[in-house]
Amino acid sequence: MQQYLLTILILLPAVGALAVGLHGSAPYARAQHYRWIALGFSALTFAVSLLLLGAPVGLGAGGTFHFVQDLPWVESVGAHYHLGVDGISLWLVLLTTLLVPVSILSSWTAIEKRELAFYASMLVMESAMIGVFVSLDLLLFYLFFEASLVPMFFLIGVWGGDRKLYAAIKFFIYTAVGSLLMLAGIIALWYAFGTFDYAQILAALQADPHRLTAEWAFWLFLAFAFAFSIKIPLFPLHTWLPDAHTEAPTAGSVILAGVLLKMGTYGLLRFNFALFPEQARNFAPLFVVLAVIGIIYGALVAMVQPDVKRLVAYSSVSHMGFVVLGMFSFTEWGMQGALYQMLNHGVSTGALFLLVGMIYERRHTRQIADFGGLSKPMPLFATLFVFTALSSVGLPLLNGFVGEFLIMFGTWNTGFVYLFWVGERAFHLNTWVVTMLAATGVIWAAVYMLWMLQRVLFGRVTNEKNRRLADLNWREIGLLLPLLALMVFMGAYPRPFLERSRASIEQVRARVVAGETQGVFSAAAQESK
C-alpha cells in the first residue's frame, strides 16, 4: 500500500476527470452534476493525501524519500517511474490537494458554461501538479511539469476574462519556452549520466563531484534556472503573471498562485541546488539581487494598480521574491522560511483571489474605483478580507509573519558577502543591505494592501449598485474557513510544519554550502554562526 500511495494520489483526480467525461455522455447528465463529481474526487484525494502525514517526523534525513515507488519505464533511455516524497514535497502535495477542492467549490456558481470541460481540466491539472512534486525522475518530472501547462492554458483561454486569448498565449509561450530549455538540459544530463533518475544522478554526483565539468554545470544550471525563474516568476521574467492571473477564472488564479508558482521554487531547491551546488553559489548574488528587485518592484507596481486582482497578482511577484531570497541565503532559517513562505503564499494569496472572485461574481467588475464602503452591505466579507490581507502582509501571529521573519532573519545571519565582478572590479554587497531592502518590501506591502482595503471596504458607499450586495453565503464561508484556520494555525504554531521539513532542507543546504571552497560566493564567505 505504502508504495502505491503516490500513484493512487496521481491517478485519483485523473480517474475523476474520466468520470466527469463519461458522465457527460450519460442521458441523465446535468451541468450541476459535474461539480459534485469533481468535488467528490478532489476531496477524496485530499483525504488520501493526509495519509502522507503518517511518514516519520524527521523524514528526509540522509536524503531518503518515503512512499517510494520505482519501476523501469523507458528502459532504452534509462527513464524510471520513480516517485517519492520528502519533507519539502510533502507539504507542497498537501497544499495542492487542499487548494483544488477549495477552488472547485469556489467555481460552484461562477462557472456557467462548459462545466464538463472545466471540472475535467481542474482534475487533470491536479494529477499533473501532484506528479510534479513527487517525481524523482527528470523525464517524469518534465512530463508532469509540461502536462500541468495544458489544462491551465485552457482554463485561462476558455473561462478567462476579456483579454483571455492574449493572457493564455503569453502564459503558454513563456512557460513552454523556459521548459524547453530545461528539456535540453535534462537530455544533456542524460548524456552525462546515462539515466534520467534523480537519485542515481545525485548519487553519481556525490561520488564524483567533478563528473560534470564546470562549463557544463554552468549551462545546465542556467537551463534549469531559466525555466524555473519564469515559473516563479523572478523579476525580469514576470510579465506573463499579471495578465494570466487577472484573466484567469477565480479557480485558475488560486491554482496558479497557490501551486503552479511553487513548481518554480520547488524546482530550484530540488534540482538546481542539489545537482549544481557550486553553480548555485556562484549565481547566488544574481538571484538575490533579482529577488530584492522583485520584492520592491512588485510592491510598488501593486500600489498603483486600479484593478484588485492585478494588485494581488503583483503582490505575488513581491512574495515570491521573498521565497527566492530565503532560498539563496543558504541558511537553515532562510531556507526553512522560504518553504514556509511558499505554503503561506499558497494559502493567503489563494484566499485573496477567492475573495476577489466573490465580489467579482456579484458586481462583474474588479476596479477599485467601482467599490467603496463594502463593509456596510457585506460585513462578514469585509472581516474576512481584512483578516486575509493582514495575513498576506505579515502581521505577527499570522502565517505570513513567520515566513517573512524566518527569511529575513536567515538572510541577515548568513554573514556572507555577495561579491560581484564587473570587469576587473569587485563590488561587495553586504547581506544587511539586502535584508534592509527586502524589509522595505514588507512595509510597502502593508501600504498597498491597507490602502486597497480602505478604498474598497471602508468609507461611504459611493456606488449605488454596491448598496444591496448580498453578504457571503455558507458555501463561500465554508470554502474560506479551512484557509483562515490554516493562517492562524501556521502563524501561531509553525513547529509541526518546520520540524517535518527540517531534515530535507538541511540535506539541500548541506549540499550547497559544504564541499569545495571554490566559486566567488564561498571564497568571500565568512560563517558568522
Add this chain to the structure above:
Amino acid sequence: MFTIPLFVLFGAMAVGCALAMVAQRNPLYSAISLIGVFVSLACLYMTLQAPFIAAVQVIVYAGAIMVLVVFVIMLLNVEEEVRRPVRLRFLVPVGVLLAAILIGEAAFILKLPGAASRIDAFGQRPSDVGLTASIGTALFTEYLLPFEVTSVLILMALVGAITLARRTATPRLAAPGNVDTEPPELGPRGEVFIRPGDTAETGRAFARHQLQRGEAAASAKRTGEEGER
C-alpha cells in the same frame, strides 16, 4: 580517326539544339529542337560503341516520347509563351547557383587530373559491352530484379495515365455523410451552378430545381433524401 570531328559535330549540334529548345517560345519548335538533341546524342552513343543504346534512344525518345509530346501539343493547341516578369522568383537564385556549380563542374571535369589518362587508355580498346547481347545477358542475370520491377513501374504509369486522362461522369451532386450549411449559388434565372465538390445543400437545391421544372428523375429525388440524413 573520325571520332574527334564526329564528337565536335554532334556535340555542337546537341548543345545548339538544346539552346534553341530553351530559347524557343513556341513549344512545338522546342519539341523539334529536342528531337535534334536526341538524334545527336544517339550519334554520340555510336561513337561510344554503344549501338544498342543509340537505337533505343532513337526509338524510345525520338520515336515514342517526343511523338507523344508533339501529339499533346497539337491536341491542346498550346499557345506561345507570353513574355512577362518572372514570377518564380525564389527559384532564380537557386537556379543561378546550380548553374554556376554545374558549369564549374564541367570546367573542372575538362581538367581532371591523374587517373583520367588511365581511363582514356581503356577507352581506346574496342569493346563489346554496348552490344545487345551483353546488355541482354546482364539484364537477365545481374539486373533481373530491377528489370522485373520496371514492369510494376509501367503498370503504375498505365493506371495513372488512364485515371487522369479519362473523362469522368457529370459532377457529383451530393454524398451521404456530407452535411453543409452553405446555400447553393443561384444563377440569374434561378438555375443552380454546380461546381465540383458541391455537396448536400447544392444537391437538395438542384433536386428542388429539377422538381420545379418537371425534370425530376428518381435519382435526383434520392439525392435529396440522402442529403437529409
Add this chain to the structure above:
Amino acid sequence: MIPLSWYLALSAVLFTIGVVGVIIKRNVISMFMCIELMLNAVNLTFVAFSSYFGDVTGQLFVFIVMTVAAAEAAVGLGIVIAIFRNRESLDVDDASVLRL
C-alpha cells in the same frame, strides 16, 4: 581518341541547359521537355563511363532510365490533359488557385 572528360563536360553543359530551362520556362510542356534533356545528359554520362570502362552496368542503367522517362511522360501528359480540361492554359503563371 577523345578523352572521357570531353563527354562528361558535354553532358554537364547539357544538364545545365536543362536546369536553366526548367527554371526560366513558363510552359508546362516546355518544362517537361527540359527535364527530358536533363535525363538525356545523365544518360550520356552513363554511356560514356560505361563504354570507357568496358563495364555494362552504366548502359543497363540508361535502359532503365529510358523506361522511367517513358512512364513519366505518360503520366505527365495525362496530368497536362487533366489540367487543360479545367483551365484553358498551360502557363504556370496562371496557376492562380495556388500561390507559388
Add this chain to the structure above:
Amino acid sequence: MNLSFAIPLSAPDVNFRLLLPELILSVTGVVVMLVDAFTGRSQRRATATLSLAGLAATAWATLWLWPSAQGADTRAWGGMIVLDPMRLSFTLVFLIVAALTVLISAIWVEWEGLPAGEFHTLLLFATVGMMLMASGNDLVMIFLGLEILSIATYVMAGFRKNDLRSNESSLKYFILGSFSSAFLLYGIALVYGATAHEVSAQPQASGALAQHVILAGTTNISAIAERVNDGLYPPLLFAGAAMLMIGFGFKIASAPFHVWTPDVYEGAPTPVTAFMAAGPKAAGFAAFMRVFLLAFPFVAASGQMRSTGAQLHDAWLGALWILAVLTMTVGNVVALVQTNVKRMLAYSSIAHAGYALVGFVAAGAADSAHQTDAVAAVVFYLLAYAVMNLGAFAVVTLIARSGDRRTDIEDYRGIGFDSPALSLTLSLFLLSLLGVPLTAGFMGKVMVFSQALGEGYKWLVVIGVLNTAISVYYYLGLIVVMFFRERTTEWRAPRIPTTLAVVLVLTVAGVIYLGLFPGRVINAFRAVQPIAVSSLR
C-alpha cells in the same frame, strides 16, 4: 568487333524469401485492380477491405523476416536487396501509413465519387515503391522504388480531376519531382563513374577481350563504401554526393528544396496530403540514410593523408547540419503566417523533416555501435510523426468535407465545444506535433535530440529546441481558434463515419502509447546494426 558470343547465362540470384513483403503487396495491388474491374461500382468497400488484408499480410511477412535480419543470408538478387532492421522498421512505418490512409480514404472516395479501386491500387503500389526504397541495396533499386512511388503519388495528388487545385498540385509535384529525380540520377551517374576500379574481365567472354582487365564502376551501396577511398575520380564522388543530396533533399522536403511542398500539400486531396507528408517523406529518409550512412561512411586511410572517405564524410555531414538547421527554421518560421490548415501542416511537415535530420546528423557522426541507436531514433521519430500527422489529417479531412472546402483556419473557429471529439483529438495531435510530454511527438524529440547531444551537437539541439519554441505559436494558434473564439457562422457538427472513427481511435492510442511506452518499439527498431557498417569497421 567480335559478334559471336557464347556467354553462358549464369543463373540469377533469385530469392523470394527476402522479397516476400514486396511480393505480397504487389500481388495484392494487382488483385485489387482485378476485383475492381470485375465487380463494378457497387463494391467500393471490397477494395478497401482487400487492401487492408494485403497490408496485414505484408506486415506479417515483415515481422516474420525480423528474426532473420541478423543471420548470414541477408542479401539477395545479386546484392540488390538487403535485409536489416533499418529496412524492416521502415517497412513497418510504411505499412502503418498505408493502412491508415486506406481507412481515411475509404469514406472519402465515396464522398467525392472517385474510383476507389484505382485509388487503392495506386496507394498499394506507392507503398511497394517505398518498401523498395528501404530494401534496395543498390542505387538502381532505390531509384526504381522512388519512381514507382513518385508516379503513383503524382496521380494521387491529381486524383480529384474536376478540381483545379488538385490538378495544379499534381502538376507542380510532377514537374519538381521529375526535376529532383534528374538530380538524383546525375548523382548516381557521377558516383558510378567515381567508384571505378579494375577488375579482371569475365573469363567466359570469348575473344581477345577476355584477357583484358576492365574498369567497373558500381552502384551497389556496400561496394561503394568499400571503394570511397580508392576511387579513380575522387572529385566526382563529391559532386555525385552533392547531387544525391539535392535529389533526396527534394524528396524529404528539406529547405531550400522545400518550395514545392506547401502548394502540393495544399492542393492535393486531404487524404493524399496525409499520405504524402508521412509516407514518401519517411521513404525519402530511408533511402537518404541508407545511401549516405552506408555508402559514404567515415573511412580512415592507412597513411598520414586524410582519406577521401574521411573528407567525404565530413563534407556531407557538414552539409547535412546546415540542411537540418535551415529546414527546421524555415518550416517553423513560415508556418507562423499561414492561414490555411493544410498549408500550415505542410510547413510543419518541413519542420519535422528538420528534426528528423538532426537525428540523421547524429547517426552520421556516430560510430557503428551508436549508429543503430541513432537510426532507430530517426525511424521512431518518423513513426511518431506519421501517426500524429495522419491523425491530424483525418480530422482535417472530416472537417474539410468533400471538395476540401473548409481548410482555412477561420473555418475551425469556435468548433471546440460543438464537435468535442474532433477538436480534442485534433488538439492532441497538435500538441504531439508540438512535442508536449505524454505524446509520441515528445518522445520522438527526446530520442532524436538525445542522440544528437550524445554526438556532441550542442548547438544543433539548441537550435532545435528554439525552433520548437517558435512552433508553439502556430500549433497553439489553431487550438486557440478552436476553443477560445466564438463561432460567427452556423456550424453543424459532422457525423464521424465508422472508418474515420477507427482511424482516430487508432492514432490517438498510437500517440499515447508511443508517448508513454516507447521502449518496446525502439528496442525492436535497433535490434541489430545495419549490415554494411558492421562489415566495414
